[in-house]
Amino acid sequence: MLYPQNSADKLGFTEVKQLIKAHCLSVMGQEMVDKIQVMSNYDLIAKFLNQANEFKNILQNDAALPINNFYDIKSLANKARIEGSFLSEDEFFQVQASLTTVFAVIAYFNERTGVYPNLEALFEHLPIEKAILKKIDAIIDPKGKIRHNASRELMEITSGITKAEQEARKKIDQIFKTATGNGWTADGSLTVRDGRICIPLLAENKRKLKGFIHDESASGQTVYMEPEEVFSLNNRIRDLEFDRRREIIKILTALTDELRPYVPLLLSYHGLLTKLDFVRAKALFAIDIEAEMPKVVNEAKLRLINARHPLLYLSFKKERKTVVPLNVGIDEATRVIVVSGPNAGGKSVCMKTVGLLQMMVQAGLLIPASADSTVGVFKQLFVDIGDDQSIESDLSTYSAHLSKMKKFVEDANGKTMILIDEFGTGTDPQFGGPIAEAVLEALNHKKVRGMVTTHYSNLKIFASNTEGIENASMLFNNTEMLPMYMLEVGKPGSSYAFEIAQKIGLPQNVLNLAKNKISAGQKKVDSLLVDLEREKKEIFDTKLKLDKQQRRVNTLLAENEELKSFLDENRKALLKEAKQEAKNIILNANKLVENTIAEIKSSNADKEVTRNLRENLNNEVKKNTVKTEVPKQKAAADEELKVGDWVKLIDGDTTGQILELIKENVVIAMGELRTVVKRKRLEKVAKSTIPKEARRNTVSQTSDIASFSPEIDVRGQRTEDALFAIEKLFDRALMMGFGTLKIIHGKGDGILRKMIRQYLKKYDQVDRMEDEHPDRGGDGITYVYLR
Secondary structure: OEEOOOHHHHHOHHHHHHHHHOOOOOHHHHHHHHOOOOOOOHHHHHHHHHHHHHHHHHHHHOOOOOOOOOOOHHHHHHHHOOOOOOOOHHHHHHHHHHHHHHHHHHHHHHOOOOOOHHHHHHHOOOOOOHHHHHHHHHHEOOOOOEOOOOOHHHHHHHHHHHHHHHHHHHHHHHHHHHHHHOOOEOOOOOEEEOOEEEEEEEHHHHHHOOEEEEEEOOOOOEEEEEEHHHHHHHHHHHHHHHHHHHHHHHHHHHHHHHHHHHHHHHHHHHHHHHHHHHHHHHHHHHHHOOOEOOEEOOOOOEEEEEEOOHHHHHHHHHOOOOOOOEEEEEOOOOOEEEEEOOOOOOHHHHHHHHHHHHHHHHOOOOEOOOOOOEEOOOOEEEEEOOOOOEOOOOEOHHHHHHHHHHHHHHHOOOOEEEEEOOOOOOOOHHHHHHHHHHHHHHHHHOOOEEEEEOOOHHHHHHHHHOOOEEEEEEEEEOOOOEEEEEEEEOOOOOOOHHHHHHHHOOOHHHHHHHHHHOOHHHHHHHHHHHHHHHHHHHHHHHHHHHHHHHHHHHHHHHHHHHHHHHHHHHHHHHHHHHHHHHHHHHHHHHHHHHHHHHHHHHOOOOHHHHHHHHHHHHHHHHHOOOOOOOOOOOOOOHHHOOOOOEEEEOOOOOEEEEEEEEOOEEEEEEOOEEEEEEHHHEEEEOHHHOOHHHHHHHHHHHHHHHHOOOEEEOOOOOHHHHHHHHHHHHHHHHHHOOOEEEEEOOOOOOHHHHHHHHHHHOOOOEEEEEEOOHHHOHHHEEEEEEO
16 A cells, blocks of 8 residues: 555656556557556566566566567457457468567477566467467468458459450550550650559540540640540440459458357467567566666565666666665565765765656565666555645645644554655654654654655754664765765764855855854764764775785785796606606716726727727716806896896796786796796896706797787677677786776677676676777777776
């Protein structure tokens, strides 16, 4: 139950319905939208929400539903129901197109049995009677015209008309040719008058031909004559056309008689098409406002996460602005929220967002909030927004408010949601505040749920001391004197009356006079609230800064772990290789010594042979002796290091190739790993000292970077294929250290754009996403900035 009757208009629900109507393909769907009402039946609400959510999934993630034709076959069925009546060719074409759509839709869902159970329930137990369609197809062609062979008589009549028309045309062409040859005709060719083909004759020659004059020119010098021979042929054609029309009526009447027994089924098909059009419109509107299906519970409670006002969202979307999301909860512990804060700070919008989204859910509409939100079911929704003074009823603004308060106090209960804007205003604050507090106390005793906005300090104090009622405030930047449009539950807010007045430019002497007229206690309260707001703002900014720093620390730790793992693996590989090489050296040395001894013995220790053998041993020793390298002076000047140079860590043996120089930082490639090192920790090494395999791998990686393009075009691709391609590009960009990606997805309905952005949001490496400049593609292109 809504009170008062204009609550839907006050909260914007009527405007939401108009936006949904714009998506309907048929008048029947629009009529259903007009009938949308706020319900309190939990099962019905859940069913309608699931239907809209399933249709939204079809539109975003599945093949298109074959719903191209929507006609009002209900009126046609009612016409066919009357004995002796018949449907026209165009009306049978509408029935034919509608039945084709119905059967295609049923086949679509039969191929996906169990995937969309709530939509399948729309045509559950609905018989598929294709005999109707076959009978219509036998008479009506795909263009909506009656087939020439619909009956044997019609075929003969049509053939006779064609033959007579050819004969008449041939005859008049002969006469026209003769008349032209004799110079009887005026300038021009054959023309049509009164539906008859005529010859243009000079007026002085009209007696030279027998026939019927249909018209003459404005000057009277030309007459348009239908020759006598052709006149009789045309009359015959006219008679045949009348016969054809009578035969068509006979055929259509017979076809209508065959259709009459199926009228109840046609009405059922009409209902299915109407509901599909209705649910489709709701789903399209949900996509427009980026709506989701919240968790619905059969309790009087509410928890909105990242909620946005749908009308404000659409308005801001056109202006490329962002709506600040709302997070609020109403339950048994926090039944009523008293929102305070400055004027134009967003209090009313906050309250209207809660009321409108509650109405939308209870009307079976998806809402622009996180799917993790929870929305309950309220039996009553009482609204007091705006000025409802009435001259006819002799009601002032305050009297109108009091009339509503009387209704609220008498009829509200634990399953009622109340929304009251500017509670207690309209009369002397000295009396309006206490009355408002008494009303709020009475409503709290009845355990109602809801939200009220106010500037009255006594209501803020009452809320802080009363169980079940909670203060909340709209955050305000009192340094820049600008609202932040963020709701914070737990503390009241200042009205910032003097600060706002000062910013607007009210003279200082007037402000001083005003400050002197308020009590010291009120000054102190307001000052404390302002200080509290300032502290909250500082804490909020500090928290954001700490979160950013924590994310940076986590990233550095992850990079450090990755580098440590890489170095450990390289060290193990090097040790293994060194051990194997040492083993080979020892084996070769033993073999060489044994061979040398054997040769000395065989030569009887000949001096020359012994000397040569000793030289061979010395050469082998030199070959396996590790040379002591003289420490190279590190690159101190900027020009000594450039992109492509090979460098080594001064405090280690790790080598790599320079990819990029950024001030005192150097981006180097070590195999497949990319890392940033301070310039002073590196020294340049000769390329020849780098193993060929390491150089080949790094050159390959560097070549990959040179050939890599951080741009991708996914227009026309299915969502899954597009996301797969983007993920591969994203991985390569991260590996190669690129900071920006360009994704071309096109505009269309914006569905692919939304899916891509939602997918990329889950990666911590994504800093932000922006549209291209409107002159270069606008929201058809997304730039992804990586951390």
